[in-house]
Amino acid sequence: MLLKRWEDLPGQMRNDAVKPYYKYLEKRKGSLIIKRIFDVGMSCVLLIVLSPILGLVAILIKRDSKGNVFFKQKRITQYGRPFMIFKFRTMVENAEALGSQVTIQNDSRVTKVGQVLRKYRLDELPQLINILKGEMSFVGTRPEVEKYVNAYTDEMMATLLLPAGVTSEASINFKDEDQLLSDSANIDTDYISEILPIKMTYNLANIKDYSLFKDMVVMVKTGFKVLR
Numbered sequence: 070m071l072l073k074r075w076e077d078l079p080g081q082m083r084n085d086a087v088k089p090y091y092k093y094l095e096k097r098k099g100s101l102i103i104k105r106i107f108d109v110g111m112s113c114v115l116l117i118v119l120s121p122i123l124g125l126v127a128i129l130i131k132r133d134s135k136g137n138v139f140f141k142q143k144r145i146t147q148y149g150r151p152f153m154i155f156k157f158r159t160m161v162e163n164a165e166a167l168g169s170q171v172t173i174q175n176d177s178r179v180t181k182v183g184q185v186l187r188k189y190r191l192d193e194l195p196q197l198i199n200i201l202k203g204e205m206s207f208v209g210t211r212p213e214v215e216k217y218v219n220a221y222t223d224e225m226m227a228t229l230l231l232p233a234g235v236t237s238e239a240s241i242n243f244k245d246e247d248q249l250l251s252d253s254a255n256i257d258t259d260y261i262s263e264i265l266p267i268k269m270t271y272n273l274a275n276i277k278d279y280s281l282f283k284d285m286v287v288m289v290k291t292g293f294k295v296l297r
Contacts, residue, residue, distance in 0.1 A: 071101060072230065079149050082226045090227035090276050100281050101231075107281075108207055112200040119194060126157055126191060133182040136162035139195060144212035146233040152204040154212060155195035159183025190295050196235050208284040209234025210272040213265075220261045221269075228272045231279075236291040239271035 072094055075083065094101070116123075127138045140158040143151050160178040179187065186192040199205040205212065212233030221228075234240075243264065253259040275283065 072098065073148065082148070082229060084223045084226065086222070086224035087227045087230070090273070091230060093277060094230055094279065097279055100279070103281060104206065104284065108200050111207065112197045116197050116201070123194060126186065126194070129182050130158055134161060134180045143215065144233065145215055145218045145229070146204050146212050147229060147231060149218070149229050151215065152199065155198050157186055157192040157195060159186050159192045193235055200235070204232065206232045206234050208236060208287045210237055211240055217261060217265060220265070224273060225269050227276055228269065231276065236287060237272060238275055238287060239268040241287070241290055241294050242271065243268055
């Protein structure tokens with residue numbers, strides 16, 4: 070969680086657009102340490118407490134369709150480091166070979182159980198493992214696949230100063246982004262040109278004004294959003 074020295078950042082991140090965000094986070098090193106301690110402690114507790122639910126969901130997925138219980142995909146996190154994100158599988162096996170990496174409304178690849186898991190975000194629960202491993206945090210920019218990260222502007226690279234997150238202001242406001250892309254002729258292109266820049270506006274604003282209190286607010290807002 071600790072920030073690397075500026076000179077140790079990957080070359081594509083050492084640009085003038087990222088520097089103001091870096092300088093701000095430099096002043097929040099203590100908060101970042103506490104953030105990591107919270108992530109480790111809370112992820113351990115939730116993995117234990119939610120273990121019966123995790124087991125039940127795994128059984129339902131296996132009974133509903135063929136394939137693995139977990140969906141694993143390479144995403145990008147802090148400093149541009151690739152990692153394997155864990156989710157409960159909500160789509161048919163080999164869904165990525167059947168369409169875009171972005172899911173749209175009424176996507177035929179989504180299973181019956183998957184629809185329920187997505188609605189209540191239960192498919193995200195296995196990311197507690199990613200948090201425990203230090204690859205993600207509870208709050209932060211949602212991790213993108215490599216081809217979307219390759220489309221980042223210099224300023225967007227600032228979102229890679231911190232670990233990717235399970236939820237964020239952008240996630241809350243774009244919870245139903247699949248509906249926005251439902252009529253798209255080219256989902257990947259439209260996501261990069263229309264959706265990603267707006268989401269990044271939220272993500273960059275949150276880094277520029279980062280605090281532990283705001284992380285807690287985002288987590289509470291996410292809970293209310295899911296319940297609604």
